[in-house]
Amino acid sequence: MKFNNILITGGAGFIGSNLIRYIFEKTDFTGRIINLDKLTYAGNPLNIVDIEQKEHGKRYFFEHGDICDYDNDVRIFKQYDVDAIIHLAAESHVDRSIIGPGEFIRTNINGTFALLEACCSVWKDRKDVRFHHVSTDEVFGSLGAVGYFTETTAYDPRSPYSSSKASSDHLVRAYFHTYGLPITLTNCSNNYGPYQFPEKLIPVMIYNMRDRKPLPVYGDGKNIRDWLYVEDHNSAVWTVLQNGKIGESYNIGGENEWENIKLVNTLCEIFAQETGADEAEIKGLITFVKDRPGHDRRYAIDCSKLKKELDWRQSVDFNRGLRKTVRWYLDNIKWAESIRSGEYLKWIEKNYKDR
Numbered sequence: 001m002k003f004n005n006i007l008i009t010g011g012a013g014f015i016g017s018n019l020i021r022y023i024f025e026k027t028d029f030t031g032r033i034i035n036l037d038k039l040t041y042a043g044n045p046l047n048i049v050d051i052e053q054k055e056h057g058k059r060y061f062f063e064h065g066d067i068c069d070y071d072n073d074v075r076i077f078k079q080y081d082v083d084a085i086i087h088l089a090a091e092s093h094v095d096r097s098i099i100g101p102g103e104f105i106r107t108n109i110n111g112t113f114a115l116l117e118a119c120c121s122v123w124k125d126r127k128d129v130r131f132h133h134v135s136t137d138e139v140f141g142s143l144g145a146v147g148y149f150t151e152t153t154a155y156d157p158r159s160p161y162s163s164s165k166a167s168s169d170h171l172v173r174a175y176f177h178t179y180g181l182p183i184t185l186t187n188c189s190n191n192y193g194p195y196q197f198p199e200k201l202i203p204v205m206i207y208n209m210r211d212r213k214p215l216p217v218y219g220d221g222k223n224i225r226d227w228l229y230v231e232d233h234n235s236a237v238w239t240v241l242q243n244g245k246i247g248e249s250y251n252i253g254g255e256n257e258w259e260n261i262k263l264v265n266t267l268c269e270i271f272a273q274e275t276g277a278d279e280a281e282i283k284g285l286i287t288f289v290k291d292r293p294g295h296d297r298r299y300a301i302d303c304s305k306l307k308k309e310l311d312w313r314q315s316v317d318f319n320r321g322l323r324k325t326v327r328w329y330l331d332n333i334k335w336a337e338s339i340r341s342g343e344y345l346k347w348i349e350k351n352y353k354d355r
């Protein structure tokens with residue numbers, strides 16, 4: 001289905017900013033994108049400054065706001081004649097959800113609820129519209145050594161983050177079954193790539209290697225995650241938005257499982273090759289730290305439905321993607337430093353707060 005005015009929530013974050021760039025640069029979309037973002041600590045307009053410079057006020061519009069604000073959501077839907085929403089805005093960091101779950105409940109559950117309500121009130125019974133919800137494989141809980149999450153795996157979330165995402169998934173489906181809202185939903189595994197807030201595993205490791213700081217690995221390092229390059233996630237979301245069946249969920253994954261410790265060792269090798277650093281010295285920085293409470297052991301996703309039904313494929317080989325990613329973070333030290341020093345917050349204050 002073709003849409004004209006797509007509202008993307010959380011478009012200043014890691015996946016959202018890459019998604020907006022992907023849609024403008026890699027698809028045949030000719031309409032407008034409206035980016036609704038609260039600019040929390042994780043939202044950074046610097047992530048999207050290139051698109052802003054080219055398209056602002058033409059095909060790209062930034063709305064600084066909170067998805068929990070129902071009246072503002074309704075205004076945006078009406079003002080831009082929004083006919084599709086790709087909902088990514090969320091509190092997304094598991095460790096933060098353990099320390100302070102409240103904001104996760106507010107944004108991830110109440111915020112999704114406010115958006116669903118706004119859709120129903122503006123769209124009424126329209127069927128030429130779409131609510132696409134971006135979610136995570138973490139809603140399925142933890143796997144043993146074998147098996148995969150499929151679209152029919154029972155939800156079993158363990159952290160406040162995954163529980164809040166699971167709740168939002170249920171709400172989205174409830175609005176389809178109860179009110180007939182045309183929805184699609186995707187659950188994706190761990191993303192990596194450029195513009196990820198430097199508190200997540202891969203950027204933390206790269207910058208700690210650079211600063212010769214310890215590389216913290218939880219527990220015994222044998223927890224397993226499936227990794228997917230962010231552009232492949234976004235091509236899958238786009239595919240589902242265009243061709244997904246209303247009311248359906250699709251799993252998205254890299255079919256690329258890695259033990260954390262193996263991933264960190266590989267990153268050390270790539271870092272050493274890219275910078276000329278001594279590999280043994282970099283690997284010597286690896287430090288095992290106390291495990292995260294409720295740390296899920298293994299995530300592995302079966303994405304055969306998406307491949308079979310919508311003909312989607314991953315396109316970025318993991319070693320190539322990791323090397324590109326290491327290079328990107330090393331080439332964008334200024335971006336990271338503006339975040340780590342808090343300098344970007346002043347920049348947001350100056351340029352965005354009264355928009």
Ligand SMILES: NC(=O)c1ccc[n+]([C@@H]2O[C@H](COP(=O)([O-])OP(=O)(O)OC[C@H]3O[C@@H](n4cnc5c(N)ncnc54)[C@H](O)[C@@H]3O)[C@@H](O)[C@H]2O)c1
Nearest residue numbers: 010012013014015038039040042043066067089090092191
């Ligand atoms: N990162 C991953 O590996 C991964 C994997 C699967 C699914 N997801 C899902 O994808 C989505 C995006 O993840 P990400 O890694 O880009 O997150 P992120 O933390 O980098 O970005 C989240 C964005 O949402 C914005 N935001 C937060 N609260 C808001 C609110 N109340 N109103 C408006 N905007 C708000 C932030 O400012 C930020 O720009 C999330 O829903 C996440 O659950 C992420």
